[in-house]
Amino acid sequence: MPNWGDVLKQITKERQDGQVRAKAAVDAVRHAYLRKLHEKTGRNVIAYYSGFLSKPGIFQQDINDEDKNGFMMAVHKLDKRLGLDLILHTPGGGIAATESIVNYLHKMFKKNIRAIVPQIAMSAGTMMACSCRKILMSEHSNLGPIDPHLNGIPAKGVTDEFGRAYREIKRDPAKVRVWEPILRQYKPAFLAQCENAIKWSNQFVEDHLRTVMFAGDAQARNKSKSITRALLDYRKNRTHARHFHLEDCRRMGLDVDRIEDDPELQDLILTVHHCYMHALMNTPSFKIIENHLGTAFVKQQIQVAVPVQQ
16 A cells, blocks of 8 residues: 555656656645545545645635535536445534535435545534545544534533523622633523534434435434534534544444454555645645546635845
8 A cells, every 4th residue: 555655655656757847846746536435335425635734724624615616616527327426524614615516416316425535624624524435544543522612612512511600690690700701701692502502513423324324224313413413422523623533433332343454445545645635735726626537626825025125
């Protein structure tokens, strides 16, 4: 299996043999392995990659409404009857954009979608994976909690804090002096916004697990509720950055296949992943949405020259 270093050697050789620019060499090697993955599975492949690990802090690295344009471009001209393997590498993003993208992909492929997570798909990325019929993960792959955040603040943490304040003040009215400066930091209607965000996340994941991953299962409703509770459990998970490994996801009840069980498939998936890591590290790109035909929607950093007075 070509590892990260082996892929770099292939890119270097492609550049030397063809006398092409570095970016063209990165693209050529990546496209070759995407085609091989499609040939192995017989399914359409769309890779959704964010550069959040190598280029943190860039605007629009998350899942957002502009991504719909990328998915529309990637879906165009694909044979929808073949289904879709969706490779995910993302820190998450907005639930509204996630819901809209999932709705679109379900319509295009009649819900015949598998999520492939070579390394990490957090938050709304986990929600996207839960909307698929099956999830493919490696031993080193991770999903994450789906508790929503508003302006960086955990919604469940806010509702828990309000609940604690209510209980403590009810027992001892003098505690109002302790809680008043804390609760005053929250804007009007913020608590209601947090409660609605939690309900939305819960409904999105539970509904898709029930109607897609566990469609036709007599225990679909119970399984969906149990998994959603585990993914939303702010107290048990402790932090939104919690990493759920393959066995964690299986214990929750998610339908997860171990990529290592098919060595050829493992080689192809991880080589494709290494190719995207090189593309995100060694080019100006910070987001790539691309299919196995090489059709790509790419977001890049724009460097602006600023004049300096001497």
